[in-house]
Amino acid sequence: MLAVEALEVAYGDLQVVWGASFEVPERSIVAILGSNGAGKTTTLLALMGLLPSIGGSVTFKGESLIGVPTHVMVERGLVMIPEERPTFATMTVADNLAVGAHARRARALRDQSLREVLEIFPVLAERLGQPAGTLSGGERQMLGLAKALMARPDLLVLDEPSLGLAPIVVESIFDVIRSIRDRGVSVLMVEQHVEMTLDIADHAYVLELGRIVADGTSAELASDTRVRDAYLSP
Amino acid sequence: MSRLILQSAVSGLLVGGMYGLVALGLALAFGVLKVLNVAHGELLMLGGYAAFFAFTTWGLDPFVSLPLVFAALFALGVVLYQVLFRFVTRFDVETRIKNSLLLSFGLVLILQALAVRFFTADERTISTSYSSMGFTVGLVRIPLVRLAGLIVAVIAAVALEWLLRKSRFGHAVRATAEDWTRAALTGIDVGRVYLVAFAISAGLAAMAGSLIALGYSVSPSIGLGWTLKALIVVVLAGLGSMRGLVLAGLFLGLIESLAAVWVGGPYREVVALVVFILVLSLRPQGFFGRAHV
Numbered sequence: 319m320l321a322v323e324a325l326e327v328a329y330g331d332l333q334v335v336w337g338a339s340f341e342v343p344e345r346s347i348v349a350i351l352g353s354n355g356a357g358k359t360t361t362l363l364a365l366m367g368l369l370p371s372i373g374g375s376v377t378f379k380g381e382s383l384i385g386v387p388t389h390v391m392v393e394r395g396l397v398m399i400p401e402e403r404p405t406f407a408t409m410t411v412a413d414n415l416a417v418g419a420h421a422r423r424a425r426a427l428r429d430q431s432l433r434e435v436l437e438i439f440p441v442l443a444e445r446l447g448q449p450a451g452t453l454s455g456g457e458r459q460m461l462g463l464a465k466a467l468m469a470r471p472d473l474l475v476l477d478e479p480s481l482g483l484a485p486i487v488v489e490s491i492f493d494v495i496r497s498i499r500d501r502g503v504s505v506l507m508v509e510q511h512v513e514m515t516l517d518i519a520d521h522a523y524v525l526e527l528g529r530i531v532a533d534g535t536s537a538e539l540a541s542d543t544r545v546r547d548a549y550l551s552p
Numbered sequence: 553m554s555r556l557i558l559q560s561a562v563s564g565l566l567v568g569g570m571y572g573l574v575a576l577g578l579a580l581a582f583g584v585l586k587v588l589n590v591a592h593g594e595l596l597m598l599g600g601y602a603a604f605f606a607f608t609t610w611g612l613d614p615f616v617s618l619p620l621v622f623a624a625l626f627a628l629g630v631v632l633y634q635v636l637f638r639f640v641t642r643f644d645v646e647t648r649i650k651n652s653l654l655l656s657f658g659l660v661l662i663l664q665a666l667a668v669r670f671f672t673a674d675e676r677t678i679s680t681s682y683s684s685m686g687f688t689v690g691l692v693r694i695p696l697v698r699l700a701g702l703i704v705a706v707i708a709a710v711a712l713e714w715l716l717r718k719s720r721f722g723h724a725v726r727a728t729a730e731d732w733t734r735a736a737l738t739g740i741d742v743g744r745v746y747l748v749a750f751a752i753s754a755g756l757a758a759m760a761g762s763l764i765a766l767g768y769s770v771s772p773s774i775g776l777g778w779t780l781k782a783l784i785v786v787v788l789a790g791l792g793s794m795r796g797l798v799l800a801g802l803f804l805g806l807i808e809s810l811a812a813v814w815v816g817g818p819y820r821e822v823v824a825l826v827v828f829i830l831v832l833s834l835r836p837q838g839f840f841g842r843a844h845v
Contacts, residue, residue, distance in 0.1 A: 368733060392739030400737060406730045408792070409723070417723040421739035469739055 319344045319473055319504050326373035327364040334360045335528045347505040349515045352525035358508040362477050366398050392421045395472035401481060404462025407451030411442055414450050414461055418468030435464040456487035476507040492518050512549040516540050555691040560809040562692050568805020569702030572798035574778050575785035577756035583791045584729045584749040586645045587637055587652040591659035592757050593775030599625050599758025600770030601671050607678045614678050614766045621762050622755040629754025633747050641746055667772035677769040701763035705798055713794040725749055784828045790841015
């Protein structure tokens with residue numbers, strides 16, 4: 319579905335990502351793990367065309383994404399939920415969901431998508447008239463996911479969906495991510511929460527200082543001693 | 553004495569409706585593109601001339617030409633965005649504000665000079681058969697064309713508010729205004745939203761210009777004065793509410809004309825600016841704006 323080859327990203331003179339390669343097969347959850355400052359968010363922003371990449375290739379469903387405007391990527395089925403504030407705080411929950419279906423591919427299916435996402439997130443159905451800014455952190459993350467699903471993605475890119483959330487909320491968010499995969503949508507997620515992420519991911523990469531230093535299935539990484547020492551509590 | 557106060561209050565409210573209408577366009581461009589277009593008043597001036605010449609050469613009634621004038625300046629807005637302001641929107645918010653100020657100030661000088669060259673520096677007013685009509689309520693006389701101007705301002709605000717709240721395009725505009733990066737990630741063509749919002753802003757300025765040419769007058773140099781009033785109104789109201797802008801416009805018009813009666817004509821602007829500074833320091837988000845979420 320998605321293949322990233324030798325991606326290089328820099329902010330001006332400061333190179334942050336050095337030749338990162340990874341791929342996301344169909345119907346799978348792929349995680350990029352790493353600590354703060356490893357270049358995880360930078361990689362995603364470059365992937366989505368929000369930061370210029372200085373080298374490498376990105377291919378989605380067989381077509382190159384280099385130079386493609388971000389909104390066109392959404393039109394092609396690649397949807398990213400940004401970190402921290404994934405929703406439009408000044409708009410109501412209903413308007414957030416409506417604007418989520420802005421892409422042409424999603425417009426005709428809007429009512430059907432709305433029914434589906436409210437089924438997945440019943441809590442949002444009670445909050446439709448409320449501004450998104452008044453939701454709790456967990457509800458906002460759910461709205462972010464729901465809004466992204468309204469765009470009918472083929473590949474969902476998540477930037478630290480667990481950030482700032484209580485462990486029990488993270489668990490329910492991760493359950494939803496798994497069910498999204500089971501519906502046939504691929505997921506690429508970036509996380510610091512290594513243990514929980516390896517629970518749901520099919521495949522994972524470890525990013526350190528802008529380089530991929532390890533990769534494998536979740537089971538392989540969970541038993542890898544280096545990964546265990548660096549990221550997992552004993 | 554009370555008749556004078558009442559009459560001033562009504563005149564103030566009528567001109568305040570124009571302040572609100574001018575502020576609508578300015579706030580739209582600033583809220584969505586983060587572009588501070590100080591040439592907004594010059595677009596208004598061009599709209600006023602367009603209505604004036606449509607009336608004198610083709611005999612088009614200014615209310616008939618209103619949509620045409622809107623369309624003409626909408627088109628000019630498209631050109632100005634593509635040629636100038638598009639390049640400003642590539643930067644972060646702070647740089648956008650600085651660069652758009654420089655750019656649009658240059659535009660002010662150019663448009664004023666062109667207007668003097670082609671339209672002369674004379675003051676022009678559209679005088680229709682109904683221009684001097686009006687009616688008296690109690691002790692107060694209300695000129696018809698100025699009242700019509702206020703009504704158009706209110707209709708424009710309600711229509712714009714409706715567009716932003718209910719339409720698909722409006723949702724895209726609000727999303728872009730809040731955060732253009734997240735808007736792009738939602739599948740919104742941010743460049744197109746900028747283009748259309750800027751063009752609507754120019755069209756709204758032109759509508760105000762038509763009504764001002766009818767109820768007041770136009771000359772090449774009127775622009776900056778109206779831009780300044782609109783800026784004060786935007787600060788008074790805060791961004792985010794179209795009705796709030798019209799209400800703030802009415803409020804500004806009212807305090808200006810009451811200040812002229814109570815404090816003396818030369819002080820009307822001073823009193824308005826004092827209120828402006830008070831609001832800026834005591835309630836920087838404005839009367840109707842939201843504090844940042």
